[in-house]
Amino acid sequence: MPDNVVRNIRHLYTIFTRDAVDCLRVGSPIAGIHDPSHPINSTTHNWQVITTSESLPDPPFPKYLGYLGGVVVPTLCTLINWPLRNHVGPTSILLVYLLGVFLVATRFGRGPSVFTCLMSAMAFAYFFAPPLFSLAIADTENLAGLAVMLLVALVTSKLMDSVRSQAAIATHRERRATVLYGLSCELAQARQEEEIAEIAVRHIQAAFGSPNTLLLPDDQGQLIRPPADSSPKTLVDMDWESAQWTFDQGAAAGKALDTQVESDTMLFPLLGAAGTTGVLVMGHPDPQRRLVSEQRNFLETFLNLIAQSLERVKLAEQARRSSIRVETEALRNALLSAISHDLKTPLTTIVGASGTLAEKDASLEPEDRRVLSRAIQEEAQRMFDLINKILDMARLVAGSLHLDREWSALEEIVAGAMGRLEQSLKNRPVNIQLPDTVPLIHVDAVLIQQVLINLLDNAAKYSPAASPIDISASVTPDALQLSIADHGPGVPPEAADQVFEKFFRLHPESTPGGVGLGLAISRAIIEAHGGLIGVQNRLGGGAIFSLTIPLDEAPPLPAPEEQTGYPA
Amino acid sequence: MANPQFVILLIEDDPPIRRFLRTGLGAQGFKIFEADTGRQGLIEAGVRKPDLIILDLGLPDMDGVEVVKVVREWTALPIIILSARYAEQHKIEALDAGADDYLTKPFGLGELLARIRVALRHSATNPENIQQEVFAAGNLKVDLKNRLVSVRNQEIHLTPIQYRLLAVLVKHAGRVLTHRQILKEVWGPAYTENPHYLRIYMSQLRQKLEDDPTQPKYLITESGVGYRLKG
Numbered sequence: 042m043p044d045n046v047v048r049n050i051r052h053l054y055t056i057f058t059r060d061a062v063d064c065l066r067v068g069s070p071i072a073g074i075h076d077p078s079h080p081i082n083s084t085t086h087n088w089q090v091i092t093t094s095e096s097l098p099d100p101p102f103p104k105y106l107g108y109l110g111g112v113v114v115p116t117l118c119t120l121i122n123w124p125l126r127n128h129v130g131p132t133s134i135l136l137v138y139l140l141g142v143f144l145v146a147t148r149f150g151r152g153p154s155v156f157t158c159l160m161s162a163m164a165f166a167y168f169f170a171p172p173l174f175s176l177a178i179a180d181t182e183n184l185a186g187l188a189v190m191l192l193v194a195l196v197t198s199k200l201m202d203s204v205r206s207q208a209a210i211a212t213h214r215e216r217r218a219t220v221l222y223g224l225s226c227e228l229a230q231a232r233q234e235e236e237i238a239e240i241a242v243r244h245i246q247a248a249f250g251s252p253n254t255l256l257l258p259d260d261q262g263q264l265i266r267p268p269a270d271s272s273p274k275t276l277v278d279m280d281w282e283s284a285q286w287t288f289d290q291g292a293a294a295g296k297a298l299d300t301q302v303e304s305d306t307m308l309f310p311l312l313g314a315a316g317t318t319g320v321l322v323m324g325h326p327d328p329q330r331r332l333v334s335e336q337r338n339f340l341e342t343f344l345n346l347i348a349q350s351l352e353r354v355k356l357a358e359q360a361r362r363s364s365i366r367v368e369t370e371a372l373r374n375a376l377l378s379a380i381s382h383d384l385k386t387p388l389t390t391i392v393g394a395s396g397t398l399a400e401k402d403a404s405l406e407p408e409d410r411r412v413l414s415r416a417i418q419e420e421a422q423r424m425f426d427l428i429n430k431i432l433d434m435a436r437l438v439a440g441s442l443h444l445d446r447e448w449s450a451l452e453e454i455v456a457g458a459m460g461r462l463e464q465s466l467k468n469r470p471v472n473i474q475l476p477d478t479v480p481l482i483h484v485d486a487v488l489i490q491q492v493l494i495n496l497l498d499n500a501a502k503y504s505p506a507a508s509p510i511d512i513s514a515s516v517t518p519d520a521l522q523l524s525i526a527d528h529g530p531g532v533p534p535e536a537a538d539q540v541f542e543k544f545f546r547l548h549p550e551s552t553p554g555g556v557g558l559g560l561a562i563s564r565a566i567i568e569a570h571g572g573l574i575g576v577q578n579r580l581g582g583g584a585i586f587s588l589t590i591p592l593d594e595a596p597p598l599p600a601p602e603e604q605t606g607y608p609a
Numbered sequence: 610m611a612n613p614q615f616v617i618l619l620i621e622d623d624p625p626i627r628r629f630l631r632t633g634l635g636a637q638g639f640k641i642f643e644a645d646t647g648r649q650g651l652i653e654a655g656v657r658k659p660d661l662i663i664l665d666l667g668l669p670d671m672d673g674v675e676v677v678k679v680v681r682e683w684t685a686l687p688i689i690i691l692s693a694r695y696a697e698q699h700k701i702e703a704l705d706a707g708a709d710d711y712l713t714k715p716f717g718l719g720e721l722l723a724r725i726r727v728a729l730r731h732s733a734t735n736p737e738n739i740q741q742e743v744f745a746a747g748n749l750k751v752d753l754k755n756r757l758v759s760v761r762n763q764e765i766h767l768t769p770i771q772y773r774l775l776a777v778l779v780k781h782a783g784r785v786l787t788h789r790q791i792l793k794e795v796w797g798p799a800y801t802e803n804p805h806y807l808r809i810y811m812s813q814l815r816q817k818l819e820d821d822p823t824q825p826k827y828l829i830t831e832s833g834v835g836y837r838l839k840g
Binding site for chain 1: 697806830
């Protein structure tokens, strides 16, 4: 036998030895979706499969193979029958052909099985039914046998078609359940609208093979345009008015959906319980095709799931915002009562002194004028510091604290804080004890410096003038500890926690003014860095404020230089 | 240092601040022109030919950084920017765009005058042409021509990078330089995202040049912005 015939026979053999379900899996493109390695972007193929699944599924093998079988199988049967022709009757010979026809019918559907049936009938008539070597059949019994064979071919192929179609539908349903399960699992874990949009787009692309994008509204109910390069090309020139219309009306739109829209894209609203939560824009692989109703239903389920998730996230966000609002409200009230006194005091001085300067200028001695100007300057500076603290706190409470982390040197931060406090630390010895090798710290240097300013300022305010302030640092493998110690009255142990609360002051009416925010701000900043801040009393009187900042892994250092420097 | 020939253009939208600066700087002998928008300021800058511009970054009509960029397209005259607190990024952008110095509001007249003096000095001597060969401040002396650095007349040995870093600061003495500007000049444009290099070398320089590195007298940190060599 020539090689290709052998190969074909082998192929037929493999086909015949597989069971029907196997055939379906290998042959059907639907099965491809089950395959996790199946690339998502070969989706045009899937799309066609889903649309054709409404009618009978295609037989598992190409038609020409069936017709080839229609030639090969009767030939084989003839070869088997030929040596037997003198030992058995024509009925038995017919049975062998019937077996062949049956096998073809189970694999290839109606056309090839009828063809096989005819070929077999011809072979039978020519080789076995008298008169021999003619296509005529004399015996009625043989004719009846052939008729039964045709009937078997028809019935079997019909049965197999329906089995195949059942199997395909089952696979199809299973696939849909799996797809929906995957979608809902991922959606359940999403915490942000953008995350949901990303998940939705990915799943819809995988399930429907259409490029698509999810448009979310802003707070004013206007859909937000995605950046032009982020969405597939077909969606870029989408009709924005229709998208907004879909969002406002909560009704689907698109040429393929029989509404008057110019573009080929389809627009579906995401309907949640409290209104439309977004719009799905779906491109069409084939603009002529319309969504079949079964697919529409499937898509609806998708959209419902997505809409529900969007709504859930939105509600969670609302709850978070309202809790912030409550806290802000409380802060605002506390703020008003706390600052009214502290702001009024310096203002009284400023208004009085500047009024005197403006109105009684002629009668003032130069020395008086200097005193009054100095008072205005000092009190204005005090107000400025207060306002800064209040603004700092407002920023921290509003949750807008953004850490601008950079690798920073501790000595620079300390030096920066000292520089800012030049005035209030005048005439006061400050001992700075830093280890020789402090690693760089990955912090927001401006904010950490603010913490040091607050602590140093407190130390200066609450300890006797000219008493020293000690700044010291120590390094452990995973943290940096910094202490600022003064010789003031210290902090009562029972108030060690309270001093870090907003608006808490140990001696509310004492002269060094303040709103009681400096330490609260410091704690917020240090905690934002993942560190700790606390206060202890030192032996012999005074407070030690210490803060701990976790050390990150050091950045790559520049290559060491050779030490031959300048002058050469 | 009354010097009536110096003309200052003040671009600031807040009338009380303009009044305060007009009075304060006028008393020092400067001639002041004012503009309350960026556009107006750009016109004035062309018409009045000022010696220096004081520019508020928060203008109603355009971003101060844009004003700096436009001015830099045709002139190198010194620009001092005024900005609010917490606007470090904004300051850096303006400095990178070519502004010479900055002041954070509120500021005192004394501070502003000091900055104006430094800026005018640089402008008058034009650092690109007439390079000051010897820089001296306090005990520190840097001789750029002979590449000699000394503290209290004691010669200090520096590595090549340490020297290059110091030389860049000396060339712009008194002015603030952003991290990016220094990194670019010392290490090259590819290193502008490695500010920790700068911190390490700056710390080494302080160890060698400052009496007390934690309370530097010359190598001043401008927190969140950059460095300034005081002198």
